[in-house]
Amino acid sequence: MINEKSTKSEVMEAVKQNGYVLCYASEELRNDRDVVLEAIKQYGYALYYASEALRADREFVLEAVKQNGLALYYASDVLKADRDVVMEAIKQDGRALYYASDVLRADREIVREAIKQDEYALNYASDELRKELNK
Numbered sequence: 001m002i003n004e005k006s007t008k009s010e011v012m013e014a015v016k017q018n019g020y021v022l023c024y025a026s027e028e029l030r031n032d033r034d035v036v037l038e039a040i041k042q043y044g045y046a047l048y049y050a051s052e053a054l055r056a057d058r059e060f061v062l063e064a065v066k067q068n069g070l071a072l073y074y075a076s077d078v079l080k081a082d083r084d085v086v087m088e089a090i091k092q093d094g095r096a097l098y099y100a101s102d103v104l105r106a107d108r109e110i111v112r113e114a115i116k117q118d119e120y121a122l123n124y125a126s127d128e129l130r131k132e133l134n135k
Contacts, residue, residue, distance in 0.1 A: 011035050019043025022050070036060060044068025047075070061085055069093030072100070086110060094118030097125065105129075 002014045002024040011029050014021045019042035022030060029035045031051035039046035040060060044067035047055055054060045056076035062085055064071040069092030072080060079085045081101035087110060089096035094117030097105060104110050106126035111133070114121035122130055 008032065008035060012038055015039035015042060015046070017042070019046035022046045023048075025049075027051070033060075037063060040064040040067060040071070042067070044071035045074070047071045050074075052076075058082065058085065062088055065089035065092060065096065067092075069096035070099070072096045075099075077101070080104075083107070083110070087113065090114040090117060090121070092117075094121035095124070097121045100124075102126065 002011055002021045004026045006025065008029060011025045012035055015035060015038045019039035022039040030049055031053065036050045036054050037060065040063050044064040047064040050060065055074055056078065058079060061075045061079045065085060065088050069089040072089040080099055081103060083104060086100045086104050090110065090113050094114040097111065097114040105124060106129050108129065111125040111129055122133060
């Protein structure tokens with residue numbers, strides 16, 4: 001079982017099997033690039049347990065949303081406004097549009113891609129764009 005005293009190698013082996021166990025790792029290891037990258041490759045939601053710095057790191061967030069688009073929720077506000085990050089998230093799960101910035105929820109290309117993945121995503125588009133696309 002992983003805990004605050006587990007070594008990096010123990011945590012690495014554990015997150016390769018189940019990224020969720022990152023939540024049991026020490027703060028130091030939740031800020032370790034190698035450990036967190038392994039965890040989010042296996043379980044995108046593990047981004048939640050990563051340090052604030054890594055939740056603001058474009059490379060890490062991109063990897064997380066490729067695994068699970070809804071992991072966009074745990075990204076920094078800056079990355080929720082990053083067109084490429086949001087596009088990757090909605091390609092994986094159209095409902096990730098809900099977590100995108102207001103500007104991107106009004107972007108036709110982004111919204112069209114989101115509803116291509118999940119029609120329900122239209123509910124998360126800007127009011128103006130939702131009305132336009134509902135015609």
